[in-house]
Amino acid sequence: MRDxxxxxxxxxxxxxxxxxxGKLRALDSLSLSVNAGEMLALLGPNGAGKTTAVSLLLNLIEADSGRVSLFDQNPKELSARQRIGVMLQSAELPETLRVSELIALTQSYYQKKRAVAEICEMAGVADLLPRFYGKLSGGQQRRVQFALAICAKVDILFLDEPTVGLDIEAREAMWQCLxxxxxxxxAIVLTTHYLEEAEALADRVMVIAHGSVIAEGSVESIRSRVSLRRIRCVSQIEIEKIKQWPGIESASHDGQYLMIQTQDAELVTRRLLNEDETLQQLEIKRAGLAEAFLELTREQVK
Structure with missing residues (x-):
């Protein structure tokens, strides 16, 4: 993480x-900040308020109360909107336009345009320029949508589930570009259900549930808030027996490895060592962002 x-x-x-x-409160006195030179990941269950929060900053909706500002301006201001790039989860683009025409059209809204060659290199769309958008596959369309989001040198990039539909190679290329x-x-505001993506990319994570912030900080700080630990080892103990031990959240096999999740890693580790003299390759890790997210939101979604 950067200093x-x-x-x-x-x-x-x-x-x-x-x-x-109507009667549904999507956001409840929520405060959020986006800082230059950082990637902020907004996480939360479906209906948590993530999309509403981003929509306010994009001037797609208006708040009932509170203050919304973009570069210390009202998000309605053209001078503010010209400094942002957007890639929404669903995009309705003219299918009869070629990719090159879509890029040119989108660039016309901006002052600080990127060179088309640079856009093509960053988004991997050079081979798609002469093709009609409507004739592209879902993954190819996502790459084009990303190209449109970065067709100018913006100060904030809003990305909503950007890697949905991309293959592994295209996803890794986008990660490198981000x-x-x-x-x-x-600054990048990332909303994603791929928690490994947020863990790999984000400088700061904000977890939202029922329109309120329930956790905020670095990936490491979010992970440290939960006591769950992951144990990996090679053991001869039957997995059904282990599942009956106190403190076991889950137990499964991953190839030759026994994978255990527990709130009491010390107790479980001692028992493994006592009951299996052949125990090998023992490894204990703090819960990943995915496990931390599930534990933080478990009570919220009930």
């Missing part, structure tokens, strides 16, 4: 914002 001294000014804010859709953009000072 906090490299984090620049706050570029966007939600301050005590509430938003209701890291480069952040290193150059661009």
């Amino acid at each position: 906090s001294q490299n984090i620049k000014e706050t570029l966007a804010r939600l301050e005590n914002v509430s938003k209701c859709y 890291r480069k953009l952040v290193a150059e000072g661009c």
Whole structure:
């Protein structure tokens, strides 16, 4: 993670914002900040309020109360909108336009345009330029949507489930591009259900449930908030027997390895050592972001 001294000014804010859709309270006095040169991952169960929070910053909806600002301006201001790039989970683009025409059209809204060659290299769409958007596969369309989001040198990039539909190679290429953009000072707001993606990329994580922030901090700090530990080893003990031990959250096999999740790693480790003299390759790790997320939100989704 980059040193906090490299984090620049706050570029966007939600301050005590509430938003209701009829009787449903989507956001409940939520505050959020987006800083230059960092990737902020917004996580939460379906319906938590992530999309509503981003939609407010994009001027797609208005808050019922609280303050929304983009570069210390109202998000409605054209000068503010020209400094952001957006890649939504669903995008309705003219299917009869060629990819090159879509890029040119999108660039026309911006002052700080990127060269088409640079866009093609960053998004991997050089081979798609002459093709009609409607004739592309789902994964190819996602790459084009990413190209449109980065067709200008923006200060904030909003990405909603950006790697859905991409193969492994395309996903890794996008990750590399995002890291480069952040290193150059661009802020990125990432909403994703792929928790391994947030764990690999995010400088800061905000977990939202029922319209409120329930956890915020670095990936490491979020992981440290839960006591769950993962044990991996090679053992001759029957897995059904282990599942009956106190403190076992789950137990399974991954190839030759026994995988255990527990709240009491010390107790379980001692028992493994006592009951299996042939125990090998013992490894204990703190829970990953996925396990931490599930534990933090378990009570919230009931």
